[in-house]
Amino acid sequence: MRPAVHLAVPVDDLETARHFYGEVLGLEQGRSGDHWIDWNLSGHQLVTHVIQHAHEEVGSSxxxxxxxxxxxxxxxLSPDHFHDLSDRLRSTGTEFLIDPYLRFPDRPGAQWTMFFRDPSGNALEFKAFLDESQVFAR
Structure with a gap:
């Protein structure tokens, strides 16, 4: 088994999370219970857990x-997948915190990036490097 990340995030409403993560983001649903759902985030396990007053932002950088x-x-993501997702998010009326744009053009680590929130207020960033070998470039 290759190493994979397990990430648990709080959500306010499970059915709203099911729609957003399953239909809007297009993630495959795994196991679930009355208060949680597992999602396949490109081979990584993302678990949405219902917690009242789920969102707490620390700040920004x-x-x-x-x-x-x-x-x-x-x-x-790959650049094609990134642009497909940004188009899908726009078509569903998702409000971007940072609209999709090319960050650090003509520099090491050039990447497409976008930020938005899920319905519970969790901030998400999806990005695509122009050259995958530049992910950790300085």
Missing amino acids: EVDGHHVPIPHFGLL
């Missing part, structure tokens, strides 16, 4: 002239 919400989580 400035990156490339944008205020990046802390905490956040997301996924590295």
Whole structure:
């Protein structure tokens, strides 16, 4: 088994989370219970757990002239998958915290990035590197 991340995130409403993560983001649903759902996040296990008053933002950090919400989580995608997802998010009326754009163009680590929140207020970032070998480039 290859190493994979397990991430648990709080949500306010399980059915709203089921729609957002399953229909809007297109993640495959795994096991579930009365208060949680497992999701396949490209081979990583994302678990949404119902907790009242789930969202708590700590703050933000400035990156490339944008205020990046802390905490956040997301996924590295291929450029084609990134643009397909950003189009799908736009078509569903998702409000972006940071609209999809090319960060650090003509520099090491050039990447497409976008930030938005799930219905419970969790910040998500999805990005795509122009050159995958540049993920950790300085």
